[in-house]
Amino acid sequence: MHILLTYLLKLSISLAAVYLFYWLLLRRLTFYRWNRYYLLGYAAACFFLPLLNIYQWLDQNDSNNAVLLQLPRVDQITEGAVQLESWTAGTWLVTAFIAGVIVMLGRMAVQYVSLFRLRSRAVLLATDNLRIYEVQQPIIPFSFGSSVFINTSRHQEAELKEIIKHEMVHVRERHTIDMVFAELLVALNWYNPFAWLLRHAIRQNLEFIADEGVLAHGIDRRQYQYLLLKVVGQQQFSMANHLNISALKNRINMMNTIRSARVHLVKFAFVLPVIAVLLLAFRREPQKNTTKENQAPAIVTLTVADTLPQHRMPPPNEKGYILTIADNIGECVVIIKDRQGKLIRALTLEDWNKDSNAFESQYGKIPPPPPAPVPPTPPGAPAPVVVLDGVRNDKYVVVPDQPAQPAQPAGLAAPVQEVRIAPVPPRPPRPAKAPKLPANVSMIIIKDNSTATVTLKNGKKENYDLSKPDQRAQFEKKYGRIEAPEPVELAEPVVSITANAPTTPLYIIDGKEADAATVRALDPHSIDRIEVFKDAEAAKTYGEKGKNGVIKLTTKTIN
Numbered sequence: 001m002h003i004l005l006t007y008l009l010k011l012s013i014s015l016a017a018v019y020l021f022y023w024l025l026l027r028r029l030t031f032y033r034w035n036r037y038y039l040l041g042y043a044a045a046c047f048f049l050p051l052l053n054i055y056q057w058l059d060q061n062d063s064n065n066a067v068l069l070q071l072p073r074v075d076q077i078t079e080g081a082v083q084l085e086s087w088t089a090g091t092w093l094v095t096a097f098i099a100g101v102i103v104m105l106g107r108m109a110v111q112y113v114s115l116f117r118l119r120s121r122a123v124l125l126a127t128d129n130l131r132i133y134e135v136q137q138p139i140i141p142f143s144f145g146s147s148v149f150i151n152t153s154r155h156q157e158a159e160l161k162e163i164i165k166h167e168m169v170h171v172r173e174r175h176t177i178d179m180v181f182a183e184l185l186v187a188l189n190w191y192n193p194f195a196w197l198l199r200h201a202i203r204q205n206l207e208f209i210a211d212e213g214v215l216a217h218g219i220d221r222r223q224y225q226y227l228l229l230k231v232v233g234q235q236q237f238s239m240a241n242h243l244n245i246s247a248l249k250n251r252i253n254m255m256n257t258i259r260s261a262r263v264h265l266v267k268f269a270f271v272l273p274v275i276a277v278l279l280l281a282f283r284r285e286p287q288k289n290t291t292k293e294n295q296a297p298a299i300v301t302l303t304v305a306d307t308l309p310q311h312r313m314p315p316p317n318e319k320g321y322i323l324t325i326a327d328n329i330g331e332c333v334v335i336i337k338d339r340q341g342k343l344i345r346a347l348t349l350e351d352w353n354k355d356s357n358a359f360e361s362q363y364g365k366i367p368p369p370p371p372a373p374v375p376p377t378p379p380g381a382p383a384p385v386v387v388l389d390g391v392r393n394d395k396y397v398v399v400p401d402q403p404a405q406p407a408q409p410a411g412l413a414a415p416v417q418e419v420r421i422a423p424v425p426p427r428p429p430r431p432a433k434a435p436k437l438p439a440n441v442s443m444i445i446i447k448d449n450s451t452a453t454v455t456l457k458n459g460k461k462e463n464y465d466l467s468k469p470d471q472r473a474q475f476e477k478k479y480g481r482i483e484a485p486e487p488v489e490l491a492e493p494v495v496s497i498t499a500n501a502p503t504t505p506l507y508i509i510d511g512k513e514a515d516a517a518t519v520r521a522l523d524p525h526s527i528d529r530i531e532v533f534k535d536a537e538a539a540k541t542y543g544e545k546g547k548n549g550v551i552k553l554t555t556k557t558i559n
Helices: 002-026 033-043 091-121 159-172 175-188 193-215 219-230 248-256 262-281 349-355 357-364 471-481 514-522 537-547
Strands: 124-128 131-134 142-144 149-150 303-304 322-330 331-337 343-348 387-390 396-400 417-424 440-445 451-456 461-465 496-498 505-511 512-514 529-535 550-555
Touching: 002 033, 002 091, 002 193, 002 262, 033 175, 033 193, 033 262, 091 149, 091 175, 142 159, 142 175, 149 159, 159 175, 159 193, 159 219, 175 471, 193 219, 193 248, 219 248, 303 512, 331 349, 343 349, 349 357, 451 471, 461 471, 505 514, 529 537, 537 550
Parallel strands: 131 149, 505 550
Antiparallel strands: 124 131, 142 149, 303 322, 322 331, 331 343, 387 396, 387 496, 396 417, 440 451, 451 461, 505 512, 529 550
16 A cells, blocks of 8 residues: 555655646746647656656666565464454555545546537537537537537627637647546546646646637737637536636736747756656665675574474374464463464463463363483583594495484593494496597587487587487497496495594404504404494493493404
């Protein structure tokens, strides 16, 4: 809604600027046709000025602007079902605007119907480029489209000639277009007084043009002005061009005014700065990325922190609800959602515990809290973990059998974690060597030694399925034999054990003590299993030597 209200505000400002410019600089000029183009053109342009953004022409938008997402606080979530948003002041304003537009458009429709009824009861006197209708009602002579409506019984023959000349100017210059536009302008901007003033200025200027056209045919100025005085006060239709639609005094003054010098046409150019000011005022300045180079982005702390990962929704419980616990600035909140993830209710954990039996019977039990995070290692305490690096050339990698254990207090022996070795997938074979390119070939691509794509220099391509003997033979006949890939040399594996602790564990190979060098000299293929003992279990089994942990290796038995 606020977008429409903003647009209407900018439209009102534009119409006010157009009218004030006309009233201050152009109103007294006798360039009536120039004034007509100004009033019609710039009033129509006002509907588009609020939609233009000059920053799209002057500046390049920063493509690295940060995207900011705002999450609501838990205490802003209402209990019960989601309710419809209440009507705001902006909603009422938009509703009033639309209602006013409907009323004004209905008023225009009534005027059109009245005009067509009048024509249906009128008598057609002449049919040519100008259709003249005689009516019986006491009306002011007027024209609409190419039709002129007149009451011949109220005017003398000489007056009728002047009246018809006046209305012929309206018909010839299609002034009905200006009249309809003026009515639409006030219908869409009924709340804006400047729209009504522009409507009056448009209609008055059209009469100035018609008066100028009549006097140009040699009609006596004073006699014509007496005719205007005679028709004042008669019935009129607001949708049509009337003989005295504007203030009679202004029309007579403009007829007696000396024609403006052509040098005053330069005043019309002054409207360009006005348009430029409006465009600058209506611009939408893009948000600049104020983060300096090499500056770390700001850390945004979210108010709502769910106990479950954001990317994974837990399954519904036996009651069909999803229950989670969130932290709202130190206060635990129970969030209840349905199977589709739609919020049903949110209440504090304290309120839940007051009547937990009733809530559990309705929504199910609260999920257990997540496991406590691993505490950080105290300063100065060793955090040794024995890691079997595998072998060189990345043939083997170390995969832990269980999660890491919590850090031990300072001063205790380094814990040893049981590990196993898993072979790394073998490297893919080297691709086959491409044959020597002929003169007409730009490129040959051999993929997985099974397909070949030949790109000729003329742009054409040839595809071969090398798994099929006939296509392979055809390819090798034209481009040569495909050489087999070179064998991949594998290095012999070497066992490497690394510990992060300052102490060295006890190594046992097939029941005998061994040092680290003996362990590294073992062939990994000869190892059957690895056992790790730590803490009290190691000290109990191996005494003082096992206080730093024991790694027991058993080799394979060769029959």
